[in-house]
Amino acid sequence: MFIKKILIDLDGVLNEYGYEKYNENYIPPIKNGAYEFIKKLSEKAELYLFTSRNLMLATKWLIKNNLDIFFKDVTNIKLSSYLYIDDRTICFKGDYNKTLDEIEKFRVYWK
Numbered sequence: 001m002f003i004k005k006i007l008i009d010l011d012g013v014l015n016e017y018g019y020e021k022y023n024e025n026y027i028p029p030i031k032n033g034a035y036e037f038i039k040k041l042s043e044k045a046e047l048y049l050f051t052s053r054n055l056m057l058a059t060k061w062l063i064k065n066n067l068d069i070f071f072k073d074v075t076n077i078k079l080s081s082y083l084y085i086d087d088r089t090i091c092f093k094g095d096y097n098k099t100l101d102e103i104e105k106f107r108v109y110w111k
Contacts, residue, residue, distance in 0.1 A: 004082035006041065007050035007075075010058055012087030014038070014049075014067070018110055027053065027061040035067065042070040049074040050084065 011017045016028045041047060047070055051058045055074050062068040078084075087109060090102045 004045040005048065005079065006045045007048045007079060007081050007084045008038075009084070009086040009088075010049055010051040010053060010061070012108065012110060013085055015061075017087075024053070025057070027057060030065045030067075035065065038067055038070045045082070047071045048079060048081070050076070050078070050086075052076055 008014065010027070011022075014031055014034045016031055038047065049058060049062060049071050051074065053076075055076060059068070059074050062071060062074065090099060090106060092099055
C-alpha cells in the first residue's frame with residue numbers, strides 16, 4: 001500500500017492564528033477540532049508539520065498538545081509530498097489567467 005505524505009502548516013491550520021497577533025516566541029492555542037482532524041488523517045497518511053517557525057518551538061507545541069505522536073517530523077523544507085495543507089495557498093489548475101484572478105481575490109479565512 002502506498003502511504004501518502006502530507007505536509008501540514010501550523011499557523012492558521014492547527015492553531016488559533018491571526019497575522020496581526022503574530023509573535024515569533026509564542027504559538028497560539030490549538031484550534032478546536034485540530035486534534036481529531038490530525039488523528040483521523042494520520043490513519044491514512046504520513047504527516048509532517050511544515051512551518052517557518054523555530055522548529056524546536058513548533059515541536060514543543062506539538063508535544064504540549066499531544067499531537068507529536070501523529071507526526072513523522074517537523075520541517076521548514078518543502079518536501080516532495082502528495083499534498084500540502086495551508087491556509088495561505090492557491091491550487092494551480094493549469095490556467096495562469098485564472099490563477100492571477102484567484103491571487104487578486106485571495107483572502108485568508110480568518111480575516
